[in-house]
Amino acid sequence: MMHTPPENRPAMRAPMIVFDRVSKNFGDLPVLRDINLTVSAGEVISLIGPSGSGKSTLLRCVNHLERIESGSITVDGDLIGYRRVGNLAHELPEKLIARQRARIAMVFQNFNLFGHKTALENVMEAPVHVLRIPRKEAEEQAVKLLTRVGLSDKMNNYPRMLSGGQQQRVAIARALAMKPKVILFDEPTSALDPELVGEVLDVMRDLASDGMTMMVVTHEMSFAREVCHRIAFMEGGRIVECGKPAEVLDSPAFERTRAFLSRVQ
Amino acid sequence: MSIATQDDQAPTGSGQSDEPMLTYVPARAWGTRAAAVLLSLAVVYFLVSIGGNANFGWSVVGEYLFDARILSGLYLTIWLTIVTMVIGVVLGTIFAVMAMSRNIVISTVADAYIWFFRGTPVLVQLIFWYNLGALFPELSIGIPFTSWGMSVPTNTLISPITAAVLGLGLNEGAYMSEIIRSGLLSVDPGQRQAATSLGMTSRKALWRIVLPQAMPVIIPPTGNQTIGMLKTSSLVSVISLSDLLYSAQTIYSRNFQTIPLLIVACLWYLLATTILSWVQNRIERHFARSRNAST
Numbered sequence: 001m002m003h004t005p006p007e008n009r010p011a012m013r014a015p016m017i018v019f020d021r022v023s024k025n026f027g028d029l030p031v032l033r034d035i036n037l038t039v040s041a042g043e044v045i046s047l048i049g050p051s052g053s054g055k056s057t058l059l060r061c062v063n064h065l066e067r068i069e070s071g072s073i074t075v076d077g078d079l080i081g082y083r084r085v086g087n088l089a090h091e092l093p094e095k096l097i098a099r100q101r102a103r104i105a106m107v108f109q110n111f112n113l114f115g116h117k118t119a120l121e122n123v124m125e126a127p128v129h130v131l132r133i134p135r136k137e138a139e140e141q142a143v144k145l146l147t148r149v150g151l152s153d154k155m156n157n158y159p160r161m162l163s164g165g166q167q168q169r170v171a172i173a174r175a176l177a178m179k180p181k182v183i184l185f186d187e188p189t190s191a192l193d194p195e196l197v198g199e200v201l202d203v204m205r206d207l208a209s210d211g212m213t214m215m216v217v218t219h220e221m222s223f224a225r226e227v228c229h230r231i232a233f234m235e236g237g238r239i240v241e242c243g244k245p246a247e248v249l250d251s252p253a254f255e256r257t258r259a260f261l262s263r264v265q
Numbered sequence: 266m267s268i269a270t271q272d273d274q275a276p277t278g279s280g281q282s283d284e285p286m287l288t289y290v291p292a293r294a295w296g297t298r299a300a301a302v303l304l305s306l307a308v309v310y311f312l313v314s315i316g317g318n319a320n321f322g323w324s325v326v327g328e329y330l331f332d333a334r335i336l337s338g339l340y341l342t343i344w345l346t347i348v349t350m351v352i353g354v355v356l357g358t359i360f361a362v363m364a365m366s367r368n369i370v371i372s373t374v375a376d377a378y379i380w381f382f383r384g385t386p387v388l389v390q391l392i393f394w395y396n397l398g399a400l401f402p403e404l405s406i407g408i409p410f411t412s413w414g415m416s417v418p419t420n421t422l423i424s425p426i427t428a429a430v431l432g433l434g435l436n437e438g439a440y441m442s443e444i445i446r447s448g449l450l451s452v453d454p455g456q457r458q459a460a461t462s463l464g465m466t467s468r469k470a471l472w473r474i475v476l477p478q479a480m481p482v483i484i485p486p487t488g489n490q491t492i493g494m495l496k497t498s499s500l501v502s503v504i505s506l507s508d509l510l511y512s513a514q515t516i517y518s519r520n521f522q523t524i525p526l527l528i529v530a531c532l533w534y535l536l537a538t539t540i541l542s543w544v545q546n547r548i549e550r551h552f553a554r555s556r557n558a559s560t
C-alpha cells in the first residue's frame with residue numbers, strides 16, 4: 001500500500017481530536033469513564049472492544065450527537081458543543097453546533113443514505129444546503145467523488161437499487177463531500193455480506209493513505225492491523241489499552257484484551 | 266444470454282424423455298366469469314330502474330344542476346374544504362412536531378390539544394366558535410396582566426365564516442397531527458442522524474430529509490381527510506352558512522323537490538371527490554418515484 005507504515009509515521013503531528021477526562025452516563029449507567037485520548041492529524045485509529053463497551057457513544061460524542069457529563073472534546077482546537085467562558089462551558093446554539101458537525105463526518109453501520117434521493121443527490125445534498133456551494137460546482141464534485149469510490153455508473157440510482165457495499169461507498173462519498181477534518185466510522189462493514197466488505201475497506205484504505213484523520217470502530221482485525229496507526233481497546237467505558245497494532249494485537253498488556261482478542265480472531 | 270449458451274451445450278431433444286413439449290392452458294375461472302356477468306346485469310338493471318323512474322325527477326335535476334344558488338354553495342364548500350385542510354395540515358405539522366418534543370410542557374400541550382379536539386363533536390365546536398361572543402364579549406390583543414393592548418367586540422371579529430374556518434380547521438389540525446406524527450415516526454431515525462451529522466439543523470433535517478420520506482405514509486389518509494372534509498363542511502349550515510347541501514335544502518324547502526335537489530348536491534359532491542382522488546393519485550405517484558424508479 002501507498003500509505004506510510006505505522007512505524008515510519010512522523011513522531012510529532014498536530015493533535016486533531018483531543019479527549020480530555022471525558023465521562024458520560026446514560027441515567028445511572030456510566031458509559032464513558034475518564035477517557036483520555038489524542039488523535040493526531042492524519043492518524044487512523046481503530047476502536048475495538050466488546051459490544052456495549054461504549055465505542056459508538058465515544059464516536060457520537062465527537063460530533064455532539066451525545067452530550068458528555070464532564071471533561072472536554074476538541075476537534076482541531078475547537079471545543080465541541082460549547083463555548084468556554086473562564087471555567088464555564090456554555091452549550092452552543094444549534095446553528096453553531098451544526099456548523100461544527102459539518103466538518104466532522106460520520107459513516108454509519110446502516111449507511112443511512114437518504115432514501116428519497118439518488119446517489120448523486122445524496123452526495124450533493126449537504127454541500128448545497130449546508131455549505132451553500134453552487135449546485136453546478138457541487139454536482140461536479142459529487143461526480144468526482146462517486147467516481148473515486150468506483151460508482152460512476154450508479155450515480156442516478158436510488159439507495160434501494162444499490163447493494164450494501166455500494167450504499168456504504170456512496171455514504172463515504174457523501175462524507176467526503178463536506179471536506180471533513182475527520183471521519184468517524186461506526187462499524188462500517190458490519191451490516192455487509194462478507195463478499196462486499198472488501199470494496200468498502202479498499203475505499204477506507206485509500207482515504208488513510210491520503211492522510212485523512214479517521215476513527216474506526218471495527219471488528220475487522222486484519223484491517224485494523226494493516227491500515228491503522230493505533231488500536232484502542234475499550235471495555236466498560238474505559239480505554240483499557242492503546243498502542244500500535246502489533247503491540248495490542250500480538251502482545252496485549254492486559255488479560256481482558258487477550259480474552260477479547262481470542263474470541264474475535 | 267446464459268439461456269442461449271445452455272441451449273448450445275444441450276441441443277433440443279436431449280431432455281429427460283421423448284414426450285412432446287407441453288402447451289400450457291390457463292385456468293378459465295368459470296365462477297369468476299359467471300359472477301361478473303351477473304354483476305353486469307344487476308348494474309344495468311339498477312341504472313335503468315333509476316334512470317327510467319320519473320319519481321326521481323331527472324328533468325328537475327337538470328334544471329337545478331347549474332342554478333346560481335347551487336353553484337355559489339358549491340363554491341363555498343370547495344373554498345371551506347381547501348382553507349380548512351390547509352389550516353389542518355399546517356396546525357397538524359406544528360402539533361405533530363410539538364408532540365414529539367422532549368420538553369414535557371410542549372408535548373403535553375400538543376397532546377391536550379389533540380385530545381380535546383378529537384374528543385368533542387365538531388358540530389359542537391362550530392356552535393361554540395359561533396357563539397364565542399356570548400362567552401367573551403370583547404377580544405383583546407395585548408400583554409396579559411398589563412393595561413397595554415387593544416380590544417374589539419367579538420361579534421365583529423367572529424363572523425359565521427370565521428367561526429366555520431376556526432371550528433373545522435382546529436378540529437382538522439388534531440386529526441392531521443396524528444397522521445403526520447405517524448408519518449414522521451415511520452422514517453428511520455438514522456435518517457435524521459445522518460442529516461444532523463452532515464451539519465443540518467433539526468428544522469432543515471425535518472424539511473429536507475424526514476418529511477419528504479414521511480409523505481408516502483401521510484398522503485393517503487390526508488386524501489381521505491380531504492374527501493371527508495368536503496362532506497363534513499356541510500355542518501356549517503347550523504351556523505347559517507350556505508354551503509352546497511344547505512343551498513339545495515333551501516331550494517327544496519320552497520319547491521318540495523327534495524330528492525332531485527339532493528341528487529344535484531350529490532352529483533357535485535361526487536365530481537369534487539373524483540377530482541380530489543385524481544389529485545391524490547398524482548401526488549402519491551410523485552412521492553413514490555424513489556420507490557419505483559427503475560434505472
Ligand SMILES: Nc1ncnc2c1ncn2[C@@H]1O[C@H](COP(=O)(O)OP(=O)(O)O)[C@@H](O)[C@H]1O
Pocket residue numbers: 026031049050051052053054055056057058
Ligand atoms: N440512548 C441510550 N440510552 C441508554 N443507554 C444507552 C443508549 N445508547 C447506548 N446505551 C448504552 O450504553 C452502553 C454503550 O453503548 P455503545 O456505545 O453503543 O456500545 P458499543 O458501540 O461499544 O457496542 C451500552 O450499555 C448501551 O446499552
Ligand SMILES: [Mg+2]
Pocket residue numbers: 055056057186
Ligand atoms: Mg456500537
